Amino acid sequence: xxxxKKAKGPLTIYDVASRAGVSIASVSRVLNGQGTPRAxxxxxxxxxxxxxxxxxxxxARALSNGLKEVVGVVFRRGGETLFEGEDESFLFIDxxxxxxxxxxxxxxxxxxxxxxxxxxxxxxxxxxxxxxxxDGLILHDRMLSAVGIARLADMVPVVTLAxxxxxxxxxxxxxxxxxxxxxxxxxxxxxxxxxLGYVSGRSDSPDNRTRSRAFExxxxxxxxxxxxxxxxxxxxxxxxxxxxxASLLDAGRKLPRAILCANDQTALGxxxxxxxxxxxxxxxxxxxxxxxxxxxxxxxxxxxxxRQPMQELGAIAFEVLYTRISAGGGNPDTVLxxxxxxxxxxxxxxxxxKEKT
Amino acid sequence: xxxxKKAKGPLTIYDVASRAGVSIASVSRVLNGQGTPRAxxxxxxxxxxxxxxxxxxxxARALSNGLKEVVGVVFRRGGETLFEGEDESFLFIDxxxxxxxxxxxxxxxxxxxxxxxxxxxxxxxxxxxxxxxxDGLILHDRMLSAVGIARLADMVPVVTLAxxxxxxxxxxxxxxxxxxxxxxxxxxxxxxxxxLGYVSGRSDSPDNRTRSRAFExxxxxxxxxxxxxxxxxxxxxxxxxxxxxASLLDAGRKLPRAILCANDQTALGxxxxxxxxxxxxxxxxxxxxxxxxxxxxxxxxxxxxxRQPMQELGAIAFEVLYTRISAGGGNPDTVLxxxxxxxxxxxxxxxxxKEKT
DNA sequence: CTGAAAGCGCTTACAG
DNA sequence: CTGAAAGCGCTTACAG
Numbered sequence: 001x002x003x004x005k006k007a008k009g010p011l012t013i014y015d016v017a018s019r020a021g022v023s024i025a026s027v028s029r030v031l032n033g034q035g036t037p038r039a040x041x042x043x044x045x046x047x048x049x050x051x052x053x054x055x056x057x058x059x060a061r062a063l064s065n066g067l068k069e070v071v072g073v074v075f076r077r078g079g080e081t082l083f084e085g086e087d088e089s090f091l092f093i094d095x096x097x098x099x100x101x102x103x104x105x106x107x108x109x110x111x112x113x114x115x116x117x118x119x120x121x122x123x124x125x126x127x128x129x130x131x132x133x134x135d136g137l138i139l140h141d142r143m144l145s146a147v148g149i150a151r152l153a154d155m156v157p158v159v160t161l162a163x164x165x166x167x168x169x170x171x172x173x174x175x176x177x178x179x180x181x182x183x184x185x186x187x188x189x190x191x192x193x194x195x196l197g198y199v200s201g202r203s204d205s206p207d208n209r210t211r212s213r214a215f216e217x218x219x220x221x222x223x224x225x226x227x228x229x230x231x232x233x234x235x236x237x238x239x240x241x242x243x244x245x246a247s248l249l250d251a252g253r254k255l256p257r258a259i260l261c262a263n264d265q266t267a268l269g270x271x272x273x274x275x276x277x278x279x280x281x282x283x284x285x286x287x288x289x290x291x292x293x294x295x296x297x298x299x300x301x302x303x304x305x306x307r308q309p310m311q312e313l314g315a316i317a318f319e320v321l322y323t324r325i326s327a328g329g330g331n332p333d334t335v336l337x338x339x340x341x342x343x344x345x346x347x348x349x350x351x352x353x354k355e356k357t
Numbered sequence: 358x359x360x361x362k363k364a365k366g367p368l369t370i371y372d373v374a375s376r377a378g379v380s381i382a383s384v385s386r387v388l389n390g391q392g393t394p395r396a397x398x399x400x401x402x403x404x405x406x407x408x409x410x411x412x413x414x415x416x417a418r419a420l421s422n423g424l425k426e427v428v429g430v431v432f433r434r435g436g437e438t439l440f441e442g443e444d445e446s447f448l449f450i451d452x453x454x455x456x457x458x459x460x461x462x463x464x465x466x467x468x469x470x471x472x473x474x475x476x477x478x479x480x481x482x483x484x485x486x487x488x489x490x491x492d493g494l495i496l497h498d499r500m501l502s503a504v505g506i507a508r509l510a511d512m513v514p515v516v517t518l519a520x521x522x523x524x525x526x527x528x529x530x531x532x533x534x535x536x537x538x539x540x541x542x543x544x545x546x547x548x549x550x551x552x553l554g555y556v557s558g559r560s561d562s563p564d565n566r567t568r569s570r571a572f573e574x575x576x577x578x579x580x581x582x583x584x585x586x587x588x589x590x591x592x593x594x595x596x597x598x599x600x601x602x603a604s605l606l607d608a609g610r611k612l613p614r615a616i617l618c619a620n621d622q623t624a625l626g627x628x629x630x631x632x633x634x635x636x637x638x639x640x641x642x643x644x645x646x647x648x649x650x651x652x653x654x655x656x657x658x659x660x661x662x663x664r665q666p667m668q669e670l671g672a673i674a675f676e677v678l679y680t681r682i683s684a685g686g687g688n689p690d691t692v693l694x695x696x697x698x699x700x701x702x703x704x705x706x707x708x709x710x711k712e713k714t
Numbered sequence: 715c716t717g718a719a720a721g722c723g724c725t726t727a728c729a730g
Numbered sequence: 731c732t733g734a735a736a737g738c739g740c741t742t743a744c745a746g
Contacts (some may be wrong), residue, residue, distance in 0.1 A: 010423075010739090011512070012738095012739055012740085013739065013740065014739085016723090020715080022717090023716065023717045023718080024717090024739090024740080024741095025716070025717060025718080025719095025741080025742080026715090026717080028740070028741055028742085029715095029716085029741090029742095030739080034450055034741085034742080035715075035716085036715070037715070037716085038715060038716090041661075041715080041716080053508060053511060053512045054512075055485050055486070055488050055489040055742070056489055056739080056740070057420070057488075057489060057738090057739055058416075058419075058425070058427055058489040058490035059415075059416045059417075059419035059420040059493075059738085059739080059740090060416075060420050060738075060739035060740035060741090061489075061738090061739080061740055061741080062416035062722090063414070063416040063417050063420050063721095063722045063723065063724085063738090063739080063740070063741095064722055064739080064740045064741045064742085065722085065740085065741070066367075066722070068415070068416055069490075069723060070469065070490065072467075077455065090416055094451065097433065098472070101453075101470070101471075101472060108486075110429075110469050110470070110471055110487060110490060111469065111470050111471070112427065112467050112468065112469050112470075113458070113467070113468050113469075113470050114458075114462075114468070115455070115458060128412050129412070130467060130724080132412040132413055132415040132418075133415035133416075133425075133426075133427065133467060134415075151410060154410065155368070155410045155411075155412055156412075221389075289462060326602075328612050366721090369722095369723055370723065370724065379732080379733090380732065380733045380734080381723090381724080381725095381727080381733090382725080382732070382733060382734080382735095383731090383732060383733080384733085385724070385725055385726085386725090386726095386731095389725080389726085390731085390733075391726080393731070394732085395731060395732090398731080398732080413721090413723080414723055414724070415725080416722085416724090417722075417723035417724035417725090417738090418723080418724055418725080419724090419738090420723080420724070420725095420737095420738045420740085421723080421724045421725045421726085421737080421738055422723090422724085422725070422738085423738070437724070445742065473732070656723085659718085715743100715746105716746085717744105717745090717746085718745090718746100719742100719743100719744090719745105719746095720734090720741105720742090720743090720744100721737100721740105721741090721742095721743105722739105722740090722741090723738105724737105724738090725736105725737090725738090726736090726737095727732090727734090727735100727737105728733105728734095728736100729732100729733090729735105730731100730732085730733085730734100
């Protein structure tokens with residue numbers, strides 16, 4: 001414990017300096033490309049660094065620079081359902097994280113990742129601890145309440161990936177409203193379906209609330225009737241979607257002509273259950289999703305949905321966080337455009353066939 | 358740039374101390390549960406911490422403690438194939454990472470994650486930089502050459518997840534040999550198939566080399582003939598597996614009675630191509646996988662394979678790294694048992710039906 | 715161009 | 731029980 005390691009042990013800049021016969025200031029300068037060191041100085045330092053396999057200590061650099069070059073990313077794991085077919089939401093999050101990472105690498109940042117289980121308790125504490133190890137935080141959907149976010153945001157720069165900005169936090173999201181609008185109009189106007197239902201996502205999800213509200217607004221604007229109520233409550237999972245259809249049918253209720261789903265995963269469950277019950281999609285009921293995850297195009301029939309630019313979402317989240325960290329400011333409310341993807345589950349025939357991106 | 362933030366700015370332990378009317382030493386002690394502070398002292402400190410929303414700076418703690426409480430995790434991304442159905446390997450890695458994270462959280466560690474694209478160049482440099490920000494590194498399969506690993510390992514504790522330990526690095530892996538042995542014996546002895554083929558994984562993968570060698574050894578021991586050669590080179594992807602079958606058939610070669618695949622993903626491709634060519638599995642050709650990823654049980658027919666305890670693999674990798682970091686030593690070569698999973702693609706009928714885990 | 719020295723925000727013997 | 735002070739490994743004005 002108290003015994004200092006002799007031989008190797010963590011190398012420091014002092015070891016490099018003495019081996020190169022220069023001061024630690026010179027070592028630091030050549031390592032960071034500061035100033036204009038003489039060629040010979042540079043070479044001696046470089047050689048010593050190489051011979052010793054020296055890597056500067058990140059904590060010391062961070063303390064001195066006031067910059068850790070680390071951003072924390074927090075999200076919820078699917079918990080026990082990991083192996084039960086719920087891997088899609090998992091993928092969804094991972095694609096976003098990949099985008100964050102791409103953005104981060106451009107600036108020499110790394111990602112400190114912390115996932116939270118669905119029934120972990122001390123979430124706020126865990127996130128707080130993470131905050132101490134990072135220059136800023138990116139929070140996926142449904143991590144913290146609005147006040148939790150606000151509190152966190154005045155200790156460290158925070159970007160949320162759903163919902164809306166607080167006075168102190170930044171938000172980046174996709175244009176849910178436009179996506180829902182495109183869906184509703186296509187269904188109600190292009191196809192002329194007069195009756196629509198919306199299988200919602202988790203009730204504590206800001207994205208879901210936005211989509212749900214947009215659904216009501218747009219349906220009214222398009223003159224379509226809507227089915228609503230607690231029976232339509234899903235939870236972003238396929239099981240949740242299947243469940244809604246099953247309960248509706250079991251209760252003897254008539255299905256609307258078209259069902260919009262909070263996400264693709266939900267649509268998968270809805271379509272599965274409809275098939276079980278002998279309902280044809282889209283002939284009897286049209287179904288649409290949201291996200292455009294990879295399987296969407298392989299469903300039967302191929303799913304009409306709205307594509308979110310997930311990787312781009314992540315990259316932009318990093319970029320705006322980086323701006324806030326390094327310069328302050330930064331757009332507090334970025335909304336990314338979505339793309340309406342027409343395939344066949346809405347009732348269209350040809351569109352999906354040779355569809356390019 | 359040079360302008361110090363007035364109002365809030367990063368809070369320090371000094372701010373807490375002065376607000377609580379105690380010394381910074383006392384603040385530090387109550388925050389870390391060291392010593393036996395008086396109740397009143399503790400309360401004043403806690404209140405100040407709460408009122409200020411103070412979180413200690415991780416870099417400063419790390420520097421002072423000589424411990425960052427961060428482990429770096431490095432892996433390769435599927436690159437451009439992400440959306441083309443290759444998500445399985447992705448999932449494979451992620452389940453392992455999840456295991457690492459579970460282990461890490463038990464000790465208050467976080468994961469610093471860095472993925473490397475398939476044609477990124479400066480891999481060693483990237484990993485080196487990561488090393489400076491972490492207390493230790495966990496490397497997935499195929500990240501670095503043996504000498505690269507050795508070099509890295511004498512600057513920071515390193516655990517590899519495939520291959521074998523170097524003098525300085527630790528390795529954790531599954532028992533590939535036993536898995537292959539179970540497969541070969543089942544096929545050659547239980548089913549009596551006299552001719553076997555092995556569709557390999559990427560040639561630079563230690564796991565693949567081990568499996569390939571075990572295949573040859575066990576087939577010889579079981580008295581089965583084997584088909585080998587460059588035509589059997591796969592790459593862990595479904596496309597790779599399909600390709601091997603297609604080339605073999607196009608070249609007019611006779612398929613062996615049973616085909617072992619380097620992983621489940623490969624088996625997926627092999628079975629797909631066999632179906633295309635009108636060959637029945639397992640009647641004409643038996644097929645087996647390796648890994649037991651989620652889809653394996655849903656394939657047609659359900660895939661006989663070998664289950665790797667992926668999440669456990671990750672958890673143990675962390676644990677052994679943690680031991681090395683905190684106390685030195687630690688078992689340098691951990692081999693986890695695998696489980697032989699009999700389903701139907703090998704020619705068995707009943708086994709898979711009601712199979713429990 | 716280069717070195718001596720201060721400072722980043724913590725923790726922890728060491729004295730009281 | 732508590733405070734003053736040294737030290738962790740860097741970076742960067744500040745003098746030469």
